[in-house]
Amino acid sequence: MDAAFTAEQDEIRRTLRxxxxxxxxxxxxxxxxxxxxxxxxxxxxxxxxRLGLPGLxxxxxxxxxxxxxxxxxxxxxxxxxxxTPSPLLATTxxxxxxxxxxxxEAQRAALxxxxxxxxxxxxxxxxxxxxxxxxxxxxDPAEGQWAGGGRAxxxxxxxxxxxxxxxxxxxxxxxxxxxxxxxxxxxxxGFARSRTLLFLxxxxxxxxxxxxxxxxxxxxxxxxxELRDCPGxxxxxxxADVPGALAxxxxxxxxxxxxxSVGAAAAALERTxxxxxxxxxxxxxxxSFQAVKHRxxxxxxxxxxxxxxxxxxxxxxxxxxxxxxQALEALRTxxxxxxxxxxxxxxxxxxxxxxxxxxxxxDELLFGPVHRLRARAAEEAGLFADxxxxx
Numbered sequence: 142m143d144a145a146f147t148a149e150q151d152e153i154r155r156t157l158r159x160x161x162x163x164x165x166x167x168x169x170x171x172x173x174x175x176x177x178x179x180x181x182x183x184x185x186x187x188x189x190x191r192l193g194l195p196g197l198x199x200x201x202x203x204x205x206x207x208x209x210x211x212x213x214x215x216x217x218x219x220x221x222x223x224x225t226p227s228p229l230l231a232t233t234x235x236x237x238x239x240x241x242x243x244x245x246e247a248q249r250a251a252l253x254x255x256x257x258x259x260x261x262x263x264x265x266x267x268x269x270x271x272x273x274x275x276x277x278x279x280x281d282p283a284e285g286q287w288a289g290g291g292r293a294x295x296x297x298x299x300x301x302x303x304x305x306x307x308x309x310x311x312x313x314x315x316x317x318x319x320x321x322x323x324x325x326x327x328x329x330x331g332f333a334r335s336r337t338l339l340f341l342x343x344x345x346x347x348x349x350x351x352x353x354x355x356x357x358x359x360x361x362x363x364x365x366x367e368l369r370d371c372p373g374x375x376x377x378x379x380x381a382d383v384p385g386a387l388a389x390x391x392x393x394x395x396x397x398x399x400x401x402s403v404g405a406a407a408a409a410l411e412r413t414x415x416x417x418x419x420x421x422x423x424x425x426x427x428x429s430f431q432a433v434k435h436r437x438x439x440x441x442x443x444x445x446x447x448x449x450x451x452x453x454x455x456x457x458x459x460x461x462x463x464x465x466x467q468a469l470e471a472l473r474t475x476x477x478x479x480x481x482x483x484x485x486x487x488x489x490x491x492x493x494x495x496x497x498x499x500x501x502x503x504d505e506l507l508f509g510p511v512h513r514l515r516a517r518a519a520e521e522a523g524l525f526a527d528x529x530x531x532x
Contacts, residue, residue: 146215150215153192153212153215154216154219156191156192157188157194158219160188160192161220161222162223164184165223167496169181170225170226170360173226174360178362179318179319179353179362180319181226184225184227185227186259188229193257194229194233195228195232195233195258195259196233196256196257196259197213197233198212198213198233198237198238199237199241199256199257200241203241203253204254204257205257210396210455211456213393214397214399214451215455217234217400218400218403218404220401220404221400221402221404222404222405223408224360224405224497224500226359226360228262228316230361230394230397230398231262231316232256232261232262232263232320234393234397235264235394236264236322237256237263238386238389239265239324239386240256240263240376241253243339243376243381243383243386248341252322261322262319264315264316264317264323265314265315265323265326266317266325266326266342267288267326268288268309268310268311268312269287269295269311272313272508273508273509275326275391276387276394276508277392278391278514282391283384283385288327288328295309295327296308296309296311296326296328296368297309297327297328297329298327298328298338298340299329300329304374305329305375306370306373307327307340307348307370307371308368308370310365310367311325311326311365311366312354312365313354314363314365314366315361315363317363317364317365318353318362318364320344322341322342323342323366325366325373326338326339326383337383337384338375338376339377340375340376342368342371342373346371346372347371347372348370349371350367350368351365351367357499357502357503357506358499358504359496359499360496360500361503361504391461392458392459392461393458393461394508396458398465398468398504399447399454400468402447402465402469402500402501402504403448403451405472405476405497406444406447406471406472406497407444408497409475409476409497410440410441410475412493413479413482413483414437416483417433417437420484436478436482440474440478443474443475444471446471447464447467447471450467451468462515462518462521463514463515465514466514469504469505469511469514470511472497472500472504473511476494476497476500477498477501480492480495480498
């Protein structure tokens with residue numbers, strides 16, 4: 142394993158950090174999340190046209206840059222530092238790989254180029270708020286119960302003369318209120334032959350209702366999606382290995398989220414160190430007190446361990462689940478300590494430290510919790526087969 146970054150990767154990091162320093166300050170973030178879309182379309186266009194961020198890991202044949210998921214993770218680390226609200230996670234990390242893996246050639250040719258150009262946004266709609274299970278992060282997506290299990294609930298699909306009709310509801314859909322295209326996971330085939338398939342639903346499709354939810358993390362907009370006899374286009378062909386594609390996508394999602402969480406934790410720690418250097422008490426900076434130094438040192442060690450795990454996962458996505466668990470735990474610890482070390486001002490709801498703390502809490506709710514991420518990784522590795530720790 143060569144852990145050194147290439148010159149191209151260093152350039153991606155430098156350019157993106159400079160751009161976000163100018164366009165994604167805490168004030169810019171708060172202004173962007175208050176808009177109807179929940180992000181700044183002008184900044185998204187700049188990230189797309191100048192850096193090719195949406196198509197970074199897509200094949201060149203479909204208008205992408207042709208880089209590896211490691212490059213995408215590196216970019217996510219920088220967007221995590223600034224908590225930049227954008228369709229990057231939902232469109233590029235969740236939806237695009239599924240279209241590339243399962244779509245027909247006609248579907249890939251029609252959808253991937255505009256995604257790579259940043260002119261088409263997309264997301265994955267999973268019923269019941271079971272996104273982590275569907276992606277194989279906290280459970281086995283092949284079991285299918287996360288999508289309704291063929292019984293009442295979830296989203297059901299039935300064939301009609303000219304295609305498919307969908308009926309049901311999905312909550313906690315990332316960017317679900319603003320995405321141009323929804324990939325909806327739905328059950329079909331009845332109870333006896335129940336199986337989960339993915340369907341393409343455009344934003345202007347009749348029978349589709351979308352409502353933005355009040356989310357803990359305002360930088361990660363979520364929505365409730367309702368489908369009432371809504372026409373849908375099958376993604377790919379039937380039969381298709383939808384659970385396998387979801388699990389493969391989940392490994393990339395975990396890798397990118399781990400890097401993003403490391404970036405957010407690093408920014409929160411840097412802001413805290415800067416604050417304790419300037420905040421004085423008893424005639425001296427509070428950062429000069431030994432107790433504060435020890436707490437900051439512990440946070441730094443935990444952050445560096447999480448960064449190492451995230452970089453390893455970028456090289457080997459099979460380690461994505463464990464890296465995500467370590468990164469989310471580090472982010473939660475660092476942001477909690479950041480609020481404590483900022484003192485009275487840190488406890489005010491409006492302080493920027495709370496933006497990072499809410500990101501830590503919300504991501505663990507959406508993609509965790511940490512102990513279930515680790516339990517799933519242990520299960521996949523066979524560590525506790527038959528109740529005995531494997532040698």
